[in-house]
Amino acid sequence: EIGRKVVACVANKLRVFSFELVEGAEPNAFALPGGFIFVTKSLVELCRRNEDEVAFILGHEMAHVIRGHAMNRIVSDSAIAAASRVAPVRGAVSGWLRKVGVQFLESTYSQELESEADQLGVRLSAAAGYDPRGSIRLFSRLADLKSAPEKFDLGSYFSSHPPFHVRIESINLQLRKRRRQA
Known part of the structure; x- marks a missing residue:
């Protein structure tokens, strides 16, 4: 329904x-090209x-699907894997290229895409009649849980994402701009 x-x-x-609700101990959600969205039951419970x-x-x-992030991620991962296979010096250099390339894609580049997906996700949920501040409540709860890992382990899923406080600030700014334009 949602x-x-x-x-x-x-x-x-x-x-x-x-949309597919899947088992998973860690709260997680991900998108694949073609519009396949997977959300773990633990993330829904966290909500x-x-x-x-x-x-x-x-x-x-x-938003990751609409903006092509899901497809770009697959293409980028494939390019890094291919480059590491044809590197002139195999072994250590190839492994290093694979590791550094994937880390780069999953950190800096990923944070930009996550921010873009946050912005569009807020717009889509608001357009559907949901309170866009739900995103802020969710990120606030996740930030609290991250600071107390003994209570709830968020796993590594959010390690490549922008910090929760940055995401909250960005969404607050987006909502203020939207109110001014209304």
């Missing part, structure tokens, strides 16, 4: 999305089944 409402707000009506937060998560993952 996914259907958010999908209805996508400009390209030919784009198809499917306390709050529809505003779930709508943001779905909108955020849909």
Whole structure:
């Protein structure tokens, strides 16, 4: 139901999305090219089944598909893997190239894409009638959990994402601009 409402707000009506709730100890969500969105049950539970937060998560993952991030990630990963196979010096250099290339893609580049997906995710969830501040509540809860790993382990999923406080500030700025324009 939530996914259907958010999908209805996508400009390209030919784009198809499917949503799958999957098992997983770590809270996680990811998107694959073609509009396949996967969310772990533990992430939905972390949201306390709050529809505003779930709508943001779905909108955020849909944004990765809409903006081509999911496809670009696969292409980039394939390019790094191919470059590491044809490197003139095999072994250590090839392994180093693979490691450094993937780390680069998963850190700096990834943070930019995550921020872009946050912005579009907020817009999509708001357009679907959900409270866009659900994203802020979710990130605030995740920040609290990250500071107390003995209570709840977030795993490595969020390690390549922008810090939660940066994401919250960015969304607050987006919402203030939106209010001024209204």
